[in-house]
Amino acid sequence: MAGKFDQNIVNQVQQANDIVDVISEHVSLKKKGREMVGLCLFHEDHRPSMYVNPVKQIFKCFACGAGGSIFTFIQMRENLTFPQTLQRLAERAGIKLKPIKTRDSKPKADDVDPNELARVNAWAAKYFQKNLNDQGKGKHARDYIAERKINTESIKKWQIGLAVAQNDLLRAAKAQNIPTTLLRQAGLVVSQSGAGPADKFVNRLVFPVTDVTGRVIGFGGRTLDDAPAKYINSPATPLFDKSNALYGLRHARHKISSSGVAVAVEGYTDCIMAHQFEINNVVAALGTSFTAGQARILRRYAKKVVLVFDSDTAGREAANRALEVCVSQRLDIKLASVPQGKDPCDFLLNAGKQPFEQLVDEAVDVFQFKWNRLIENLDSGDTFVDKKAAIEEFLQTIATAVWAGKVPAIDRGLIVNRLSKIIGTGTKEINAELAKRIARVARTASYSDTTAAQNKNASSGPPEMGRGLLATAQREVLEVLLNEPKLFDVVKQQITPDAFDVPVLRSIADIVFDTLSTGTDLSLKEILAKAESVEAGGIIVELARIGEEKANFESRLAGALDAMQRLDRQRKKSQIKAARDQKSFLRRFSENTVKENPHNVGMV
Numbered sequence: 001m002a003g004k005f006d007q008n009i010v011n012q013v014q015q016a017n018d019i020v021d022v023i024s025e026h027v028s029l030k031k032k033g034r035e036m037v038g039l040c041l042f043h044e045d046h047r048p049s050m051y052v053n054p055v056k057q058i059f060k061c062f063a064c065g066a067g068g069s070i071f072t073f074i075q076m077r078e079n080l081t082f083p084q085t086l087q088r089l090a091e092r093a094g095i096k097l098k099p100i101k102t103r104d105s106k107p108k109a110d111d112v113d114p115n116e117l118a119r120v121n122a123w124a125a126k127y128f129q130k131n132l133n134d135q136g137k138g139k140h141a142r143d144y145i146a147e148r149k150i151n152t153e154s155i156k157k158w159q160i161g162l163a164v165a166q167n168d169l170l171r172a173a174k175a176q177n178i179p180t181t182l183l184r185q186a187g188l189v190v191s192q193s194g195a196g197p198a199d200k201f202v203n204r205l206v207f208p209v210t211d212v213t214g215r216v217i218g219f220g221g222r223t224l225d226d227a228p229a230k231y232i233n234s235p236a237t238p239l240f241d242k243s244n245a246l247y248g249l250r251h252a253r254h255k256i257s258s259s260g261v262a263v264a265v266e267g268y269t270d271c272i273m274a275h276q277f278e279i280n281n282v283v284a285a286l287g288t289s290f291t292a293g294q295a296r297i298l299r300r301y302a303k304k305v306v307l308v309f310d311s312d313t314a315g316r317e318a319a320n321r322a323l324e325v326c327v328s329q330r331l332d333i334k335l336a337s338v339p340q341g342k343d344p345c346d347f348l349l350n351a352g353k354q355p356f357e358q359l360v361d362e363a364v365d366v367f368q369f370k371w372n373r374l375i376e377n378l379d380s381g382d383t384f385v386d387k388k389a390a391i392e393e394f395l396q397t398i399a400t401a402v403w404a405g406k407v408p409a410i411d412r413g414l415i416v417n418r419l420s421k422i423i424g425t426g427t428k429e430i431n432a433e434l435a436k437r438i439a440r441v442a443r444t445a446s447y448s449d450t451t452a453a454q455n456k457n458a459s460s461g462p463p464e465m466g467r468g469l470l471a472t473a474q475r476e477v478l479e480v481l482l483n484e485p486k487l488f489d490v491v492k493q494q495i496t497p498d499a500f501d502v503p504v505l506r507s508i509a510d511i512v513f514d515t516l517s518t519g520t521d522l523s524l525k526e527i528l529a530k531a532e533s534v535e536a537g538g539i540i541v542e543l544a545r546i547g548e549e550k551a552n553f554e555s556r557l558a559g560a561l562d563a564m565q566r567l568d569r570q571r572k573k574s575q576i577k578a579a580r581d582q583k584s585f586l587r588r589f590s591e592n593t594v595k596e597n598p599h600n601v602g603m604v
Contacts, residue, residue, distance in 0.1 A: 009097065010529050013086055016093035019057045019070045025212045026077060027300040028257045039300050042066040042076060046330055057525040058541050068537030069528035075537075079238070080114060082532035087115050092213060117186045117239045120178060121216035124188055125208040127172055128161025128201075128219075137164050141205055141224060148269055149349050154276045157251070159208045163201035163221060170199055187218065187234040200234070203227070207268045209240065209286065210250045217245065220268055220286060231267075233286060244293035247271055247284040253301055255280040262302035263360055264290065266309060266318065270344040277353040290322035295329035304332040306363045310343050320373065323366050327397060328441075330404040334363035367407075367415070370397050378422070391423060395430075399437035470567045474505050476560035479547025481512050482524060482540065487557055488516040494561050499568065507536055508543070 020036055023029060029036040029052060040050035040061040049063035060067035066076060074085045090097045132138040132155070141162040145155065154160075163169065173183055180197055183189040189197045204221030211217050218240030220233050233242050246264075248271040256262045263282045265271055274282035285294055290307070298305055305326055309319040319335055326333035336359045338347040348356050364372075370393075377390035398415060401407045407415070416434070420427045477495075481488055497509040511530045524544055531537040550556065 072537035
């Protein structure tokens with residue numbers, strides 16, 4: 001795969017994107033010795049197992065095995081090809097690349113390039129902003145924004161825009177020669193049966209949703225008329241999944257990482273207003289129920305999450321579901337609710353910054369909230385079924401929390417004793433029921449983790465590096481060269497990449513030999529820049545790590561080269577013998593056939 005791209009450009013893009021900076025956009029990294037460490041994004045990581053080396057510009061997870069260069073990380077993280085990754089990182093660094101074309105990458109009609117989607121989303125966001133700023137078209141939207149007390153600075157910071165009449169965006173895109181197919185792939189237009197494509201967002205205030213790097217990945221729209229749906233979001237695309245995105249994370253992640261606390265609200269305007277009051281660790285759940293995916297994202301940055309929901313019935317139910325999700329994701333979680341009849345945005349405008357911060361500081365522990373909810377439901381429950389459901393809900397939360405390690409043994413005993421007194425059931429029976437539920441949670445979590453790991457490994461895990469003595473010797477040679485490139489002069493006199501018969505090792509040998517043939521003072525980072533596949537990048541890092549640990553480079557290289565040549569000679573002898581034996585067998589078979597069937601000689 002090496003050699004398709006101008007290596008000077010690849011190196012330039014790599015130099016312009018520090019791996020620590022890039023990975024920090026996706027996960028909170030902490031210094032540990034000479035390296036940085038954080039939660040791995042490529043498996044269900046509950047304790048930091050991904051290490052990032054700022055000197056070598058590589059990353060490695062010691063739990064799932066993922067590793068490689070900055071290119072490998074972005075390929076795996078965003079599910080991109082190498083050309084798309086190169087383009088993505090070039091754009092991040094402000095480097096302009098010519099359109100990349102490769103001999104073996106003929107585009108298909110249904111291929112979707114995430115970079116293209118990001119570009120058309122950026123164009124749409126600017127168009128929506130232009131509509132909002134238009135003196136005529138944007139007046140009613142600006143009036144609504146003024147009523148919500150969102151200031152001009154916030155409008156600009158959050159790129160708020162306006163979608164106007166039906167097919168307005170389609171016409172504007174056509175004028176710019178933007179294909180309708182691309183708009184549909186980005187979720188900006190939808191198909192109408194018998195009526196052709198139509199704009200997704202019509203007469204709505206538009207909130208662009210960005211990832212942590214600032215790319216526009218989707219949109220949320222708040223109606224400005226009497227449309228049935230008050231809020232709508234972009235449909236799922238290769239860039240956007242509302243269950244795995246958080247509004248405002250780009251602006252909030254630094255404050256969340258430094259404070260260790262994330263505040264999660266429900267709506268776009270709630271989040272915007274919090275930042276307008278300089279409460280900068282607030283994100284929003286895109287107007288949907290808080291999901292496990294969103295909890296996993298926050299876990300990368302925060303030690304604790306405070307959920308701030310409306311105090312009405314719908315808000316309390318949403319908070320209850322969110323608490324379950326956070327507990328299952330092993331997050332320290334608390335709940336704060338604004339006074340009756342207000343949402344966080346209104347509360348901030350009426351009460352100000354300090355009361356809101358006090359509300360967050362005094363947030364109720366998840367178990368206290370659940371206990372209060374249990375007592376309330378037991379008091380108000382009209383039937384035995386209602387009361388039984390309330391008890392089961394409480395037990396399920398405790399079981400999940402025990403499994404997640406959030407309930408010490410003493411606290412568990414106190415909870416069980418209190419529950420026993422309230423419902424009149426013995427502690428033995430409650431503990432037995434709790435044990436069943438804990439086992440069920442553990443089985444479910446184990447199945448989910450295993451399935452996720454299998455799916456991840458199937459799509460991005462490194463392939464088998466080969467077994468047997470010959471494959472071991474081949475790995476030894478590469479381990480040495482990746483750590484002591486000056487020994488390449490010894491290697492090239494005895495073998496070529498053709499000597500590597502394990503496919504992935506052969507591809508790596510091609511890269512290593514090609515790179516070192518231009519000089520033996522090159523770094524691992526420069527070798528990784530030529531590894532365009534995720535598999536090769538991960539294995540190169542692993543080979544380099546193992547080789548560094550073993551050391552004794554010259555003696556190991558001598559032994560490995562001797563073994564490769566000796567085993568290769570044995571293999572060739574075996575092949576010659578096998579060919580000779582086969583030829584002898586065919587000759588004997590032919591002679592016997594002629595003796596038995598002298599008239600059928602021509603058939604042999």
